[in-house]
Each structure stands twice: as structure tokens, then as C-alpha cells.
Amino acid sequence: MPQSPVPSRRGILLGTAAVSAGAVLTACTSNEPAGKKPANSPANDPAPAADDRPGKAVTIGFAGPQADHGWLNAINDNARARAKKYSDVTLEITEGSNDTAAQIGQIQTLINKKVDVLVILPADGKALTQIGLQAMRAGIPVINLDRVFASPQAYRCWIGGDNYGMGLNAGRYIGEHLKNKTGAKVIELAGVDSLELTRQRTKGFDDALKNYPNITKVARQAADFTVESGQAKTAQLLQAQSDFDAFWNHDDDQGVGALRAIAQAGRDDFLMVGGAGAKSAMDAIKADDSVLKATVLYPPTMSASAIDIARAVAQGKGVGGLAELEIPATITLYSAVVTKDNVDQYLPTGFS
Structure with a gap:
């Protein structure tokens, strides 16, 4: 399961976990038709929250641990589904591994391919810090997903749960x-x-x-x-x-x-x-x-938001709704409580 920074670290607390953190990235209207989405699709198959007008072509490398748990499967599914929403995004996704050496090798391959930006959910944040630093020094921005690297120099933006x-x-x-x-x-x-x-x-x-x-x-x-x-x-x-x-x-x-x-x-x-x-x-x-x-x-929709952020960083875009021109350094999701009174709202985000 995921591991995130201690909450006292700098962070931006977003409103609700039912909506991907990318919801704050809204800059333009969606190209998706209005209407209810199927409840069994990743993150309710939401329309991209970032500016979805085609821009510069972007290749995003995505590396995570082995999907041997329902939550990790949902992480991969949400990332794939989000990337498909963008005609200007190509997603290079690794097989995933819980072996740190194997995951480092997979990320090294993505660096060698010169992807435009990396989204990494490390099996062990501390153990993979050096490969994050290597990517950043090579000019490839890293979106550190959930399990945090030991150095903030190893990522451009961290996004994860609380x-x-x-x-x-x-x-x-x-x-x-x-x-x-x-x-x-x-x-x-x-x-x-x-x-x-x-x-x-x-x-x-x-x-x-x-x-x-x-x-x-x-x-x-x-x-x-x-x-x-x-x-x-x-x-x-x-x-x-x-x-x-x-x-x-x-x-x-x-x-x-x-x-x-x-x-x-x-x-x-x-x-x-x-x-x-x-x-x-x-x-x-x-x-x-x-x-x-x-x-x-603890929303797996964070990986969809990571794709939004990775695309925006690679295309030099900021965040709609914020005065700043840059993507935030840290985004912490909110741990909403789901009860029978609000379950219908959150059910589409449930993972198998």
C-alpha cells in the first residue's frame, strides 16, 4: 500500500478525494459529452481536468510497483485511462516490480528513451531517490506519486494521499x-x-x-x-x-x-x-x-491527476484557478469519509 509524506510537510490540501486532484487543474472545458459515466470505469472515467486542447506532443513514462493489490491495480488503470483522454499524450508504462533494482532498471530504460516527463510511484521511496535525482538532472521532470523520495530535489511535484x-x-x-x-x-x-x-x-x-x-x-x-x-x-x-x-x-x-x-x-x-x-x-x-x-x-485517482500534472509540466502550463504560473511542488489529497449518506457520490471511484 502507499506511503506518503508526514502531513506536517508543506502541502496543498484539496477539497475532496472523490474527484481527482486534477480537478484543480481546470483551465478549459472538456471534450467529453455531458452525462453520467459508467460506474465501473476508472475514476468514473472523468473528463480531463487540465486544458484538454491538443498541444505539444508529450511522452510520459509511468513506473510503479507490481500491481499485486486492488489499490495498485486501480493506480495503473486510472493512469492509462487518463492518458487516453489526451490526443497529444503517449504513455510508456512499465510492467512494474516490487524489486527496487528491477524498478530502477525500468526507470533507467525510460530515461534512455528520453521521455518528456516521468511519473513514478516507487516501491520504496528512499531506495529509488537516486534514480529520481538522475532523471531530474537529465532534464526530465519527475512527478513523484504517493511514496515520497527522500529528497525534494528528486521530483518536480509530489502528489499523494494523507x-x-x-x-x-x-x-x-x-x-x-x-x-x-x-x-x-x-x-x-x-x-x-x-x-x-x-x-x-x-x-x-x-x-x-x-x-x-x-x-x-x-x-x-x-x-x-x-x-x-x-x-x-x-x-x-x-x-x-x-x-x-x-x-x-x-x-x-x-x-x-x-x-x-x-x-x-x-x-x-x-x-x-x-x-x-x-x-x-x-x-x-x-x-x-x-x-x-x-x-x-485513499484515492487511486491520484494517478490520473499525476498524468494531468505531467502533461501540464511538459507543455509548460500552469494550474487554472491559482494565481501562480507554476504547478505546485506538493499536492496532498483529502481522506474523505464515505457513509451510506454519501456513498452514491463516491461509488464510481471505488476500485476492485
């Missing part, structure tokens, strides 16, 4: 639902503890709960962002905790397993909040027939 904000908003949602309950208890199913993103999500959650002194976190387990681990770790938590009021799960993929374990245990005496924004989670929220009542977004 892991701390995910935890914060999940905690606030739970806190507001339990604020009048004396001795309320919550448990947490985290991701992978070796990842900074997991620590950020937990910190945000814990910080939010500090505002609700009646609530105590009584248990926490770390899983591996997989269905199997979600099911196994949730089963352990349910066995150890016979009485609690809320359950926060960091990731909707592992949440599929968590819901299985909850159903098998016959438990319906608490509310559950998920994370990331999978379509399966949103479907369950809309059906309102399980403990899952909300999910906090």
Missing part, C-alpha cells in the same frame, strides 16, 4: 458515534508495521481518540494488506475481545477477510470503519447489512 488524515478521520467518525457512551472500547486492524504509512495511520487514529476521553483502544493487530491476513488477524482479535464498540481496519482489501471472520463469529455488536475506498466496501456500506458503516478514502 495517511495521517486517514487515521484522523476514521478516529473522528468513531469518536462522534461513541462520544456519549461511557467506557467505550475500540480495536484496530493495522496494515504492515514496518511501513511508515501504517505508523502514520495509527498516529492519526490515536490523536483523534485523544479528543474522546470516554473511548479506550483495547487491542491492535497488524496484518499484511491481504484478504487472508485480514481474516486470520480479525479472528484472533474477536476471540480475545468479547466486548467492544468499534473496529477500525486500515485497508479494504484485508477488510474483505475481516468481514468474513466477523460473519463467521456471528458478531454484529459493533461498528466497523474501513480504509482506502474499495468498491466492495462501498457496496457493503450502501447495502447497510453488515457492521461496515464507513470507509476512509
Whole structure:
């Protein structure tokens, strides 16, 4: 799963995660017909948010990790779909790898091809910093997607999600639902503890709960962002905790397993909040027939916005709606909370 800078770093907080961050790049009207888009297409197949009038031909190199997770698949799908919207964009996309040496090699190939701009979601931001620096020194602007490089000199613009904000908003949602309950208890199913993103999500959650002194976190387990681990770790938590009021799960993929374990245990005496924004989670929220009542977004539409930004940078364009002539250095997406009251708005962005 993704990893983003600590929220206290410089950033621009955009309004809502349901719309790609590229929505602030609006400079002209779209060439797409009006009307509702199919809900099963990437990011609801939105019209390009940047100036979509044909301009200078641009080749964008896109390199990400292996798409072995629903969110990462959605990242690739959104990038491809966005690039197809522009007649002046050619997308060179790599196969993707979780091996840092292999990903560095793939990016080196794109540099050797002299692409106009690179969009890179590194498997490990720190480990790939040098290849980002190499591209920038070669005159190829880098759009660093989500997992941040160790040096701001390695990218022209960083765009990604807010892991701390995910935890914060999940905690606030739970806190507001339990604020009048004396001795309320919550448990947490985290991701992978070796990842900074997991620590950020937990910190945000814990910080939010500090505002609700009646609530105590009584248990926490770390899983591996997989269905199997979600099911196994949730089963352990349910066995150890016979009485609690809320359950926060960091990731909707592992949440599929968590819901299985909850159903098998016959438990319906608490509310559950998920994370990331999978379509399966949103479907369950809309059906309102399980403990899952909300999910906090970590929008894969960020890759569509990265294509918008890459094209604008390569063509020397700025951002419509801002006084500045240049693309911002950092764009942080907002972690919206999806509930049954607003799920129809966000459902088109859900990923499989």
C-alpha cells in the first residue's frame, strides 16, 4: 500500500478525494459529452481536468510497483485511462516490480528513451531517490506519486494521499458515534508495521481518540494488506475481545477477510470503519447489512491527476484557478469519509 509524506510537510490540501486532484487543474472545458459515466470505469472515467486542447506532443513514462493489490491495480488503470483522454499524450508504462533494482532498471530504460516527463510511484521511496535525482538532472521532470523520495530535489511535484488524515478521520467518525457512551472500547486492524504509512495511520487514529476521553483502544493487530491476513488477524482479535464498540481496519482489501471472520463469529455488536475506498466496501456500506458503516478514502485517482500534472509540466502550463504560473511542488489529497449518506457520490471511484 502507499506511503506518503508526514502531513506536517508543506502541502496543498484539496477539497475532496472523490474527484481527482486534477480537478484543480481546470483551465478549459472538456471534450467529453455531458452525462453520467459508467460506474465501473476508472475514476468514473472523468473528463480531463487540465486544458484538454491538443498541444505539444508529450511522452510520459509511468513506473510503479507490481500491481499485486486492488489499490495498485486501480493506480495503473486510472493512469492509462487518463492518458487516453489526451490526443497529444503517449504513455510508456512499465510492467512494474516490487524489486527496487528491477524498478530502477525500468526507470533507467525510460530515461534512455528520453521521455518528456516521468511519473513514478516507487516501491520504496528512499531506495529509488537516486534514480529520481538522475532523471531530474537529465532534464526530465519527475512527478513523484504517493511514496515520497527522500529528497525534494528528486521530483518536480509530489502528489499523494494523507495517511495521517486517514487515521484522523476514521478516529473522528468513531469518536462522534461513541462520544456519549461511557467506557467505550475500540480495536484496530493495522496494515504492515514496518511501513511508515501504517505508523502514520495509527498516529492519526490515536490523536483523534485523544479528543474522546470516554473511548479506550483495547487491542491492535497488524496484518499484511491481504484478504487472508485480514481474516486470520480479525479472528484472533474477536476471540480475545468479547466486548467492544468499534473496529477500525486500515485497508479494504484485508477488510474483505475481516468481514468474513466477523460473519463467521456471528458478531454484529459493533461498528466497523474501513480504509482506502474499495468498491466492495462501498457496496457493503450502501447495502447497510453488515457492521461496515464507513470507509476512509485513499484515492487511486491520484494517478490520473499525476498524468494531468505531467502533461501540464511538459507543455509548460500552469494550474487554472491559482494565481501562480507554476504547478505546485506538493499536492496532498483529502481522506474523505464515505457513509451510506454519501456513498452514491463516491461509488464510481471505488476500485476492485
